[in-house]
Amino acid sequence: MARNEATVIAAGTRISGRLEGAEDVQVLGALQGTVHLEGALFIDTEARVDAECAVDSLEVHGILVGDVQASDTIELHPTARVVGDLAAPRVIVHEGARMRGLIDMGDMDAERAPTKGRSAAPARRPTASPARPASRPAPAPARPAPVAKAPEAPAAKAPPAPEPEDEKAKAAPRKKAAASKKAEA
């Protein structure tokens, strides 16, 4: 059977609509719509995909606009440009990759969280935060009254901010400590 001959969308080809299947798909051209694959989706450097994707794994070298749900791995290579929310148990972001959107690695056990979260966080934070200011100020009111001067504190220590969302609870006291330390200095 020709089953292992992967599907290729060549550079000069544009597909719009719904794509479904149980094999790997390599995109060198353009793909628009929705993608449901039991297999890997590969987006080449010159390729552009505007689609909601549900795949086993995803590898991006080119441009991707749309939300992705992967059951295994999402990997953004240095030339990747992504706008959309990514959900997968493993998300790998290489240096140089740019994205705006949310990354969700699902339920994390406490031991695994710090290493996993941090490796991905610095790469996406700078682009992610301006687009979603709402997500940052939200925790502030939740803090107890003593941190009333919080507004100036975050501004002062902006660089070390990239903490994974899931650690916010844990991070809050640490931030407070850092803030007071800074205040003393």
Add this chain to the structure above:
Amino acid sequence: MANTVIGSSIVIDGEIAGEEPIIVQGTVKGRIAVSESVFVESAATIEADVEADTVEVAGVLTGNVTAGARVELKADSKMVGDIKSPRILIADGALFKGNIDMDVER
């Protein structure tokens, strides 16, 4: 340059356009419009209007075909729809129902 290949397990519902040859092993519904050739392989199912330079059908095609150069229906192919092309070949064993238009400019 690599051809576009639509693998056997793939179903596309929509439109394919481009400047590359397309090989279909799976299923395509909707429309195919390319400036090169379209190969419909024996396991493939096409429910679409096809515009291309050349079209070769070994599988099942339902829809109208317009080719700039040539349409070939191979043995064991099935096609329902109209064909418009200057050259049309229908092999022994091919099933076809539809109009043929070889209205060449002359």
